Amino acid sequence: MKSIVVGTAGHIDHGKSALVRALTGTDPDRLKEEKARGITIDLGFAHQTIDGINFAFVDVPGHERFVKNMLAGVGGIDLVVLVVAADESVMPQTREHFDICRLLRVPAGFVALTKSDLADADMLELARLEVRELVAGSFLDGAPIVPVSARTGEGLDAFRQALVRVSRAVQGRASQGVIRLPIDRVFSMKGFGTVVTGTLVSGRIAVDDELMIAPGDRIVKVRGVQVHGERQVDTVAGQRSAVNLGGVELEQVTRGQTLLAPGAFVETRVADAIVEVLPGAKPLKHGARVRFHQGTAEIIGRVAVIGPMGSDRAVPAIPAGGRAFVRLRLEAPAILGRGDRYILRAYSPSQTIAGGLILDPQPPRTGIRSRAALERLQRLEFDPAADNGADAELRAALVMIEGAGLAGFPLTALTSRAGVDPASVSGRADSLVGAHQAIRAGDVLVSAAVFSQLKDAIITTLTEHHRTQPLSDGVPREELREQLAARAHPAVFDGALGALAAAGTISDRDRVALATHRLALSPEEERGRAAIERAYRDGGLKPPDAASIAAATGVAAAVADRMLKLLQRQKVLVRVDVLLFHEESLKQLKAEVAALKTSAGAGTTARIDVATFKERFGVTRKFAIPLLEYLDRERVTRRMGESRVVL
Numbered sequence: 001m002k003s004i005v006v007g008t009a010g011h012i013d014h015g016k017s018a019l020v021r022a023l024t025g026t027d028p029d030r031l032k033e034e035k036a037r038g039i040t041i042d043l044g045f046a047h048q049t050i051d052g053i054n055f056a057f058v059d060v061p062g063h064e065r066f067v068k069n070m071l072a073g074v075g076g077i078d079l080v081v082l083v084v085a086a087d088e089s090v091m092p093q094t095r096e097h098f099d100i101c102r103l104l105r106v107p108a109g110f111v112a113l114t115k116s117d118l119a120d121a122d123m124l125e126l127a128r129l130e131v132r133e134l135v136a137g138s139f140l141d142g143a144p145i146v147p148v149s150a151r152t153g154e155g156l157d158a159f160r161q162a163l164v165r166v167s168r169a170v171q172g173r174a175s176q177g178v179i180r181l182p183i184d185r186v187f188s189m190k191g192f193g194t195v196v197t198g199t200l201v202s203g204r205i206a207v208d209d210e211l212m213i214a215p216g217d218r219i220v221k222v223r224g225v226q227v228h229g230e231r232q233v234d235t236v237a238g239q240r241s242a243v244n245l246g247g248v249e250l251e252q253v254t255r256g257q258t259l260l261a262p263g264a265f266v267e268t269r270v271a272d273a274i275v276e277v278l279p280g281a282k283p284l285k286h287g288a289r290v291r292f293h294q295g296t297a298e299i300i301g302r303v304a305v306i307g308p309m310g311s312d313r314a315v316p317a318i319p320a321g322g323r324a325f326v327r328l329r330l331e332a333p334a335i336l337g338r339g340d341r342y343i344l345r346a347y348s349p350s351q352t353i354a355g356g357l358i359l360d361p362q363p364p365r366t367g368i369r370s371r372a373a374l375e376r377l378q379r380l381e382f383d384p385a386a387d388n389g390a391d392a393e394l395r396a397a398l399v400m401i402e403g404a405g406l407a408g409f410p411l412t413a414l415t416s417r418a419g420v421d422p423a424s425v426s427g428r429a430d431s432l433v434g435a436h437q438a439i440r441a442g443d444v445l446v447s448a449a450v451f452s453q454l455k456d457a458i459i460t461t462l463t464e465h466h467r468t469q470p471l472s473d474g475v476p477r478e479e480l481r482e483q484l485a486a487r488a489h490p491a492v493f494d495g496a497l498g499a500l501a502a503a504g505t506i507s508d509r510d511r512v513a514l515a516t517h518r519l520a521l522s523p524e525e526e527r528g529r530a531a532i533e534r535a536y537r538d539g540g541l542k543p544p545d546a547a548s549i550a551a552a553t554g555v556a557a558a559v560a561d562r563m564l565k566l567l568q569r570q571k572v573l574v575r576v577d578v579l580l581f582h583e584e585s586l587k588q589l590k591a592e593v594a595a596l597k598t599s600a601g602a603g604t605t606a607r608i609d610v611a612t613f614k615e616r617f618g619v620t621r622k623f624a625i626p627l628l629e630y631l632d633r634e635r636v637t638r639r640m641g642e643s644r645v646v647l
Helices: 018-024 032-037 063-072 092-105 123-137 156-167 371-380 389-407 422-434 448-468 476-484 490-502 523-539 545-553 557-569 583-600 611-618 619-633
Strands: 003-011 043-049 053-059 079-085 110-115 145-147 181-182 185-189 193-197 204-207 211-213 218-227 230-232 232-235 240-246 258-260 269-276 288-294 296-307 323-334 341-346 353-362 438-441 444-447 506-509 513-514 573-576 578-580 606-611 639-641 643-646
Touching: 003 018, 003 092, 003 444, 018 043, 018 053, 018 079, 018 110, 043 156, 043 269, 053 156, 063 288, 063 296, 079 092, 079 123, 092 123, 092 353, 110 123, 110 156, 110 353, 145 156, 145 181, 156 389, 181 193, 185 611, 204 218, 204 258, 218 232, 230 422, 240 578, 269 288, 288 323, 323 371, 353 371, 353 389, 371 389, 389 448, 389 490, 422 438, 422 444, 438 448, 438 490, 444 448, 444 490, 448 476, 448 490, 448 506, 448 513, 476 490, 476 513, 490 506, 490 545, 523 545, 523 557, 523 578, 523 583, 545 557, 573 583, 573 619, 578 583, 583 619, 606 611, 611 619, 619 639, 619 643
Parallel strands: 003 053, 003 079, 079 110, 110 145
Antiparallel strands: 043 053, 181 258, 185 193, 193 240, 204 232, 211 218, 211 258, 218 230, 218 240, 269 323, 269 353, 288 296, 288 341, 296 323, 341 353, 438 444, 506 513, 573 578, 606 643, 639 643
């Protein structure tokens, strides 16, 4: 059965609650103070099935002091009934509520001329004219205007018919999307515990689901679900839902928080957006303090003007009726997604001044009063009602990936930041990679252009290194990373090296070098290298002193120094403490010591101490101690007291 969330809107005492009560038999005014004062203060709820459609009514307060409560209810509606009393016609809160619905892009609605029994034909016609003038050019232009009396019941049938007719054009919400339910009411039921209510914006909530309440990141478990007062196994997008939660106390949840799937959204205090200033409002100044409303949340924040739509310059203020790009800086964390609609009210006096669309809920922390910032937002701009969803998501993802640079754009951010359904993340990533616009490196995406620049930088750096240090085997891997990609995601740098190695451009080991690089030794260096290597090979476990090797081999000191370093890089010579040994001598030593265990026989522990080692290998204590410690490090032996056990 189709479910439609209907919100009332209109001036105080124009009969919103009475109309809901007449339609459903439920009094939406549930607070003692509301009944005592005869006005709606907070949100009220009721439901009714009409012609096979489930209608959930959200009754909002009309008093100007309670517009923030009205905003908490109107954000999740599919259809609005603009309530205008026939005997009073259009009033201030009629206009403000209508402006709010228009700014939030409520998709459909119509007008109820209530208290029709108190107005004669002329008054009804005058009210119709004023309503038509108010809604001209808006989503309510041409919508039904239905006279109705909640007291006498006259017009209720026509109202129901209009409700059904208008609702048939309302499209359903995405039940396959990420779970997101802005909380508009919290209460406790004896025997059940904490219950939250709200309109499920997207996704599906089922019993036993593990969800999160944010801001706050508190994990909860769904104990039960009710829709229209009836227990269900689940609730789907578009339905007003009551969810019984385990793992949280009543005082730990409040209106303005959101029940959502873990990991789907990230708390934010900064967002880039489009803003539309109402024609009758004062200019919205750069740095203005405002009240930000989105979903059921109200947060104080400031507006930074980036620039007018279609312009390439920043301005000090956005004029009445103007549209512009802005950065919203909030004083408390919010749960925002790309494509969310929001409302701005003046900090004081509190009145609605603007609204708009979130373009990037986690923008890069860069300068905003620049041409680059404007161009970035121009690329992110989209119309949810007109743009193809997949195309808009891909365009936004590409802009965000480019902005992430070498740090990479996490795949999970395709959902939390670009608004991609989690089920479509892999497909969207494959589309970007297939179009050669992005590269996938581990769990992040990086711009293909940025990735190509990194590869070019690696080649340039290695070319220069080989030119200035022809005897070097290459640049140490970590040194190259620190030099070119210190802030890069590790998988991006590794991916660039892997791509170059796969193409045969570089050799990637401990040191990175161009594949074409060959050591270019002069004849003198060739002779020096051979002489030094021979001296250390012949020296065995009693190698020559590195400080005197030049004189011992007849090689110039500078050449000897270069060749010693080269032989160590090539791992021909191995440093043990302050001594250098030929790697073949050390290999032979390890083999001979390991053989002691075999010669000792089964069940016998082979041991060796300093004195035995000195005698067996004919070395002095100067060589014996470093070599025994080397054997310990190589796990050939293990020291136990004054001797060592052969492992």
